[in-house]
Amino acid sequence: MKTARPNPSAHSGFTEWLLQRTTALYLAGFLLYVMVRLGIDPPADFTAWRTWFDQGLVRIAWAVAFASLLIHAWTGLRSVFIDYLRSTPWRFICYLVTALGLLSLALWCVQLLLSVGGGP
């Protein structure tokens, strides 16, 4: 039998655990809001769509949603790698690829939100 040793497992990090849950709660609320909002009043044309998106609070809500999603993705993929990848080099490579991918997506999100700034 192996003795207990400090072995990083998927759910050892309290920060990650908390981040995963808070981002999940925000994303759930945001998703419901967007579904209901667009379900009740679907944008008839481009102008209506942009007018909704250009409201300050809506854009902030989207920005927080993007950030939450990317953080949530990081915590989730991290657990998957920790659980299924036993070799350190592989884990490292996957962390690196994931981090670079998520950072690129973050930059894309910023660019998207800035590009819709000035109204339709």
Next chain:
Amino acid sequence: MGKNNKRPVHLNLFVIRLPVTGVVSIVHRLTGVLLVLVFPFFLYLLQESLRDPAGFENVRELLRSPTGRVLSLLALWLVAQHFFSGLRHLLLDVEIGMERVQARLGAWLVFAASLLTVVAVGWLA
């Protein structure tokens, strides 16, 4: 081990029968990973739809085409399944649905709710 040394010891996923709670757990992970892969396509469509009237119409036509409808309903299933199984996880965190019967019922409800969502949206939209 003790009294029964002949019990089968294998973790071959094609041999062991995973309880529904285990299935919902692995599906939560699978949908999560797939959603990350789908996200760039969603971002692209969002960006196009917000660019100019032509982009908006393009995205709308794409989503209304038969292929677009099937793909967006599949994406919706990923979101709904992950949403409901995530909700189940959050409830388990606050110790709701921890008993075996409730945990299994909850797992079945997750599958039912996500399928119902897809059917409802596919029917209405």
